[in-house]
Amino acid sequence: MKIHLRRKKLKSGKISLYLEYYKGRTKTPDGKNKILRDFEYLDLYLTPNPETPAQKKKNSENLELAEQIFTIRKAELIQGKYNIQNDRKGKVGFLEFYEEMKEERYQSKGNYDNWDAAQKHIEAYSPNHITLNDVDVKFIKGFKKYLDTVAVTKSQKKLSQNTKHTYFNKFKACLNAAFEEGYLKENYIKKVKGFSMGESKREYLTADELQRLASTTCSLPLLKRAFLFSALTGIRWSDVNKMKWSEVRDEGMDSENTPIFRIVFQQKKTDGVEYLYISKQAREFLGERRAKDDRVFKGLRYSAHMNMQLLRWCMHAGINKHITFHSARHTNAVLLLENGADIYTVSKRLGHREIRTTAIYAKIIDKKMKEAANLIPKLDLKMD
Template sequence: MKQNRKSTFKVLFYLKKNAPKKNGKVAIMCRITIDGKQAQFSTKQEVLPDKWDLKFGRVSGKADEALKINLKLDEVRTRLQSLYDELIKHDNFVTADKLKNTFLGFDVTEETLLSFYKKFLKDFTKMYEKGTRALSTLKSYRLVYNHLRNFISYKYKRKDITFRELTEEFINDFDYYLRINIGIVLTYILPLKKMTSMAVDQELIYKDPFRNFHITMQETDRGYLVREEIEKLIAYEPKNKRIELTRDMFVFSCFTGFAFVDVQQLKKTHIQTFFDGNMWIIKRRQKTNTASNVRLLEVAQNIIKKYEGLTKDDYLFPRICNATCNTHLKTIMADCGSVKHKPISFHWARHTFGTLFVTEGIPLESVSKMMGHKDLRTTQIYAKITNNKISKDVDLIVQKFDQFAQMTQQV
């Protein structure tokens, strides 16, 4: 492999003066520095401190003992340089710890991609079981693992690959494989990019194979309801209690911005009277574990009151699965004569919240905080600027330009 980036490599010998032996001598240590990171080990040589040449990192004088020790130090330096060159040639990268362990003869087992991924999945599963990660995200990571395993089997006829084989060529081939066989790229490439970043941080990879790989995120037309459609939804007469629950939860989400999983997790303890004397929902989003503090409008409060005493374990709403809700929503929207151009899902309510509140003049910063976004740019995607919003903004300046209108009438 060709090395695209040369690392900085230094070897320094020094004395371990804080641990002198009974004979007054101290151990001579070797410090390896690669790209600013260090590793130390004993050379098994020792010398009296006053015999050490600090400037040159050697024993001073020409006595037999001095010559013998300096020869050993030269052998250590030469061996380290040779091993460094071999590791660079073979693996295309080397760390101070890896070079040290190789020199000392320790077993240096190469980490493999899928075994590393398995460890990540195990840790992520534990976080899901503690309620700090979403099941949907866990399922997504598992699905990517399966695609990677199938790709490696197809491409390399093996069960796994080492991290030194995770190159730009591998990324491009996996990208092509996904496009041809799966049809979806972005959803499955991003988890692999996360694994790669973790491997770089842990020095399992010398350089990031994604550094020249550009992932294009196309702007999507996120579904949402306009004000008139929300009014139809609220006025809708459900056919049964389960459909009514779906309608109520969806409307609740339209005015709070919570995703389905968060709505189902809401309990009475999440509702608090806040600093301004109003009722708020104080909760962390399951997907990102970020704070999402939302002031409860009257429409949301009315829906909560409707289900008081009808739930177990202090939940605000009865239990229902997301798939069932999405099926009910299609029925509801068909009955209402709304949203015929594409299938609706419960997540539309969250998009509706962002779009509705921005349209009504709530600053993006406030909407972002309520939705629990880590990045304002995410809110800018969710909260579409509609023609209605543009019209309202222009209304604010119409009178300021009346003078110009009068002047043009006389031209």
């Protein structure tokens, strides 16, 4: 962060003195760069072209006072940068600071919801009077123990390993921010190891199962088209559900007379813009083009009834797995890797931010390779 002493001419003719805090840049939802600034107005003014001794004196005094405030604010910034705790900042309530950090993430719904869910447990653990001055290793270890031994879900069940991992990471991000902004004299969170990420089971369909499903009638044809489209493309339910015709690009033919189709969309989960090539068959599942603002899968909605029909469709196809709509995305990843796609390409197609997320599917493929080693019937040998 950078601080500047600025001047602004007002309609009255006077010049207002204020501080500008430059906090870097961010991306707006439409992809444009936005400069992040805060302002501190000092209620100090200068008279332009002073004529009387009194005006000149007042200008000099106000400018000197503004310079002193400017120096103090720069010193506060340096205190944070060089681990010198600012006493004023240290008196800020921990829960109050967490609330501010959470609200900064309001534009990212999934992340905001996780911060909000973690906050309920942080508030249950931390007394209201705790300030950032009170935060230390003991306090942090106490919260970790609380998540591990005390915290429960709404249904009074212990938190899963991944939930503990997520909630502690939000707690950790808050304290990292407090240190970076000079509210903590030491980054205590680095001294406490967090929860490791648990490996959840990813249910998917084999190529044979997907073919059987495609050949089986579904009571909801719209669901069938949407699910098979997701299995062929890897697109999440949230992005399939909101997809509009303006995002579907029919781009003609390539040099070998093969039709080119792409989906250009903004991922709901990550806000990242994706440019995804899709196959001719995947395009056929979308049907005839309609108005650009129309939803492609108009009438599709998430409900218990739809989930039940998906399971019934699977049972009619002879598939006894607990398949959800998200299983289509898992299926796409596994089939791509099984058929020779490299992990980097699969990661890009799925819109993963980190390759380690995609690596979980590679472990599934490795397991299948091990299983294949035992598929050959045992030989009945008679040794000479």
